[in-house]
Amino acid sequence: MNESKKIRRREFINTGIRLGIGAGLGAIAVGLSIRSVSGESIWQLDPSKCVQCGNCSTSCVMQTSAVKCVHVTDMCGYCDLCSGYLRAGTKELNTAAENRLCPTGAIVRTFVEEPYFEYKIVEELCNGCGKCVKNCGAFGNGSLQLQVQQKLCLNCNQCAIARSCPSEAFTRTDTKNTYLLKGFQKK
């Protein structure tokens, strides 16, 4: 009799606590779902805040960073003397290795018509160091911009680059604003 009473009391307490935990979980689930974003929030960097410090190429958890240089072709001036492509002080404006600014040779220069040249980023080679971005922004139109390429990004819960970004350019955005490019016209 005494034993069964004891067991019943324990059951009662357990049920009470279980209900309490259940209610708490439910409250968290409902309360947070209401102001949650559908789908996932993604990481993107704002080029207007970016200072091209070079952390993007070294801080990403991926061995070649998910941050790549993106060429906004609508803004490009197709210059012969491209400050993003050529190293400062080069005498001859050609594709020779010693003239090129990009450390991995990820920018391809092709002749279009006199005096214009097209520039293209080879994404596999780009390591997101931002050297070209810095020079293009300083002396050119700023059509080269760093962006997180969403196909490569693993979308870490806390972006490792965001942690080391000196200008706090990395933010969580929703899937509607996948790219925060300047002067980019969506088609």
Place this chain on the structure above:
Amino acid sequence: MRSKTQIYILVLIISLLTLNLPAIQRFPRPEFEGKYQIPATQVTNIQPAILQYLDIAVLIACMSLISWFIVKRRWRKGVFWMSLFSLLYFGFYRKGCICPVGSLQNVTMALFNHAYKIPLTAVAFFTIPLGFTLFFGRTFCAGVCPLGAIQDFFAIRPVSLKPWIRYLLGLIPIVYLGLALLYAATGTDFIVCRYDPFVEIFRHNGSYFMFFIGGALLLTGIFIARPYCRFLCPYGVLLNLVSRFSKNHVSIAPGACISCKLCENACPYDAIDKPTGLSVKNDNRELIKKLIIYCLVTPLLVIICGWTISKYSGEFAQVNFKVRLANELMTIERKGEPVTPATEITTFRSSGKPVENLYREAASIVDRFYAGSWIMGGFIGLILGITLARLTIYKYRKEYLVNKGNCLSCARCLEYCPVK
């Protein structure tokens, strides 16, 4: 006087006009004479949101299936295949993200920071395993968690650990949970994700340091089964607490235990409680005295732990970017400019934000860290006190029972039980 106002108005109008105009390019886009077409900007798009809802659906399906396998079918093989599936899906296919272990930080951050928009998947991944645990025990740990699954395959020669070692190591996850909550609540960092030892293996990419830690844990796991789950996992602390009150936790024997001792060494995680010899312990008085002492000591422990940890709140706060930046700027003010200032400092100066605002913000973050570390320390002290007090409470067991908190519901012991 009049001409001056006119000039002001003119300047104002011009500046307003130029502000509204789009930025003029230094080198205007050329008009090509040939057939050349300007190529589109190369950007890749992300997977559609529907795939993320698929993750939630897979999680619910896995949880239901494995709970059925364990509690109703009592089928170890099913658990094995399920853990293989989740290792492949949540581990190698989804690359270890999103996982419930990390989602507790998202939930904490959302609770403390209203500007943070939490993804729906994070809410679902936090609550669903806990909800299932409330009914069926830690079935999530058994075979849905990819981190647990990868370790479970390595549990080849498990050794039994002494209880005092287990109690001592068992304190690590509580401290880890406390730190994780502290850093998430202050919006500083997600340390559980940062130091996730197996995510590098799932991604085939990452730092050598974390690869080394992951490999070392897996190798340790050959002898000390599932070291991460038992002695590190912060989500496991929550599951442990919830599982103690679970409704239909799996039991070793489907009927009455016949104390055949066959299951005694079956558990690789030391989660089987053996029967106690005596039904009533003799020195009952002595134990009650001890219990009273421990109950009185507990508030003291709370205060001591809280005070000790709050002493280090300044060091904890150093992880925060703004606090670090403010500290560096203050050092420069005191000691003078270094030869080459850090990028962070030059960037902050060029942004033109006032230093006072940064100092104020940093001070408020430090205050939050101070309060948070008091709470965290107090919590650790409370757990210590309860653990001590529980040692004195004598619970009579006449049969082999699973320890509902520590049991990972892997269903290994079920195969040993001869009771049908």
